[in-house]
Amino acid sequence: MYQAIDQGRAQVGIVVPPDFSAHVARDNAQALVLVDGSDLFTSQSAYNAATAIAEQYSTQLTVETLQRSSQLPAGSNLLPINAHVRILYNPDLKDLWFLIPGMIALLLQMQTITLTAAAIVREREAGTIEQLLVTPILPGELLIGKVMPYMTISIINMLTILALGVFWFRVPFQGNFVLFVLLSLLYVASGLGLGLLISTVSQNQRQAQQLNGMITVLALSLSGFLFPRSVMPPIIRAVGNLFPLTYFIPIARGIVTKGAGFQYLQSEVVALACYVLLIMVLAIRAFRQRLD
Numbered sequence: 001m002y003q004a005i006d007q008g009r010a011q012v013g014i015v016v017p018p019d020f021s022a023h024v025a026r027d028n029a030q031a032l033v034l035v036d037g038s039d040l041f042t043s044q045s046a047y048n049a050a051t052a053i054a055e056q057y058s059t060q061l062t063v064e065t066l067q068r069s070s071q072l073p074a075g076s077n078l079l080p081i082n083a084h085v086r087i088l089y090n091p092d093l094k095d096l097w098f099l100i101p102g103m104i105a106l107l108l109q110m111q112t113i114t115l116t117a118a119a120i121v122r123e124r125e126a127g128t129i130e131q132l133l134v135t136p137i138l139p140g141e142l143l144i145g146k147v148m149p150y151m152t153i154s155i156i157n158m159l160t161i162l163a164l165g166v167f168w169f170r171v172p173f174q175g176n177f178v179l180f181v182l183l184s185l186l187y188v189a190s191g192l193g194l195g196l197l198i199s200t201v202s203q204n205q206r207q208a209q210q211l212n213g214m215i216t217v218l219a220l221s222l223s224g225f226l227f228p229r230s231v232m233p234p235i236i237r238a239v240g241n242l243f244p245l246t247y248f249i250p251i252a253r254g255i256v257t258k259g260a261g262f263q264y265l266q267s268e269v270v271a272l273a274c275y276v277l278l279i280m281v282l283a284i285r286a287f288r289q290r291l292d
Contacts, residue, residue, distance in 0.1 A: 001013040001015065001034055002034070002088075005034060005036050005088060006254075006258060006260055006264045007260075007264045008250055008254070008264070008267075008268075010036075011035070011036040011039060011042045011043075011046070011230070012033065012034065012035050012036070012042070012046045012050075013033070013034040014031060014032070014033055014034075014050075015031065015032040015033075015034065016031050017030070017031075030084060031054070031084070032084050032086060033046070033047075033050040033084065033085045033086065034086055034088060035047060035050075035085060035086065035087050035088060036088060036089065037087040037088050037089040037090030037091060037093065037097075037257075038088075038089045038090060038097075038098065038253045038254070038257040038258055039098070039228060039253075042228055042230075043087055043090065043093060044093060046085075047085050047087065047093075050085050051085065088258075089174070089257050089258050089259075090257060094171075096165070096169050096171055097171050097172075097257055098253075098257075100161075100162075100165035100169065100171045100256070101249070101252035101253045101255075101256040101257060102225045102249055102252065102253065103161065103165075104158055104161050104162060104165075104252055105187070105225070105245055105248045105249050105252045106216075106219075106220065106225060106245060107157065107158075107161060108154055108157075108158055108184065108187060108188060108191060108248075109187075109191045109194075109216070109219065109243070109244060109245050109248075110212070110216055111150075111153070111154050111157060111191070112150060112151070112154050112188050112191025112192050112194075112195055113191050113194050113195040113198065113212050113215065113216075114195070114209070114212050115150040115153065115154075115195065116146075116147055116150055116191070116192050116195030116196055116198075116199065117195040117196070117198040117199045117202065117208040117211070117212060118205055118208055118209070119146055119150070119199075120146065120195075120196060120199035120200075120287075121199050121202050121204060121205050121207075121208045122205060123146075124199075125204060125205070143196070143284070143287070147192045147196070150192065151185075151188050151189070151192060154188050154191070155181070155184065155185065155188065158184055158188075159181075162256075171256070173256055174255075174256065174257060174258060174259030175254070175255035175256060175258070175259045175260060175261070176255065176261065179255060179261070179262060180252075180255045180256070183248075183251050183255075183265075183269060183272075184248075186269075186272055186273060186276060187244060187247075187248040187251075187272060189276045189280070190244035190247075190248075190272065190275055190276045190279060191244060193276060193279035193280040193282075193283045194215070194244065194279055194283070195212075196283040196284075196287060197279060197282055197283040197286055198211050198212060198215075199287075200283070200286040200287050200289075200290045201286070215243065218239070218240075218243065219240075219243035219245040219246070220245075222236060222237075222239055222240030222243070222246070223240055223243055223245040223246040223249055224240070224246065224249050224250070225245065225249055229246075244272065244275055244276075244279075247268050247271050247272040247275060248268075248272060250265070250268050251265055251268050251269065251272070254268075
């Protein structure tokens, strides 16, 4: 059960002891409810639901006992079933433990897309890209030279936000820091590719900013940053898959909040890597066609 929650295959688990029925007859039955505290909305809903179900079932058993005996037996418990809810990873349901990893992911996407798209469009408006292309520099080398400074800036900003979250807001970092940085680099590459793709369809910097704003709003709503993707219709989840934020949020929350290792994040990492490969191929192809 713990492993399923670590891997993200389950968000809530119920552990019922084998002698549950016997304890119900003695009015002291207990069940354990495990809740993934890294998802604030799911954990709050699961906690309330588990408590309500236990109280409802206990009341039903008590009423049945009273109906059979016409009175409450001596020593009987009014609530014979006690559901112990254990919130994993975020036992106090603190909002910041849920928000900080998501904010890191959101700001990284916004920065990489904005900086890359604005830089390429600005160079094209000034006509300097055409001047650079007549030099011996290859188009790939030109792109790398343009995006590398923004990748460095994004990583520095990510580390700054993470440090503020850990040392100022006291959000515990449970996982492997090196793994988090490496996967952040992969995520930054996806944002750079998306920003490059936006620059190829934007005529000016205002259009690039508008497209980035639209992408940010959609990603914010459909990536799982605010609302659980498990309750979204399939077509809405499919639209959410178009944004890199969707893949990095479970990675960030898994490492920071859960302390999950690579083995528990393989599906998200593979999906993000495939996204990076696809978006880079599309962006470079569109960039070359635009230059031609």
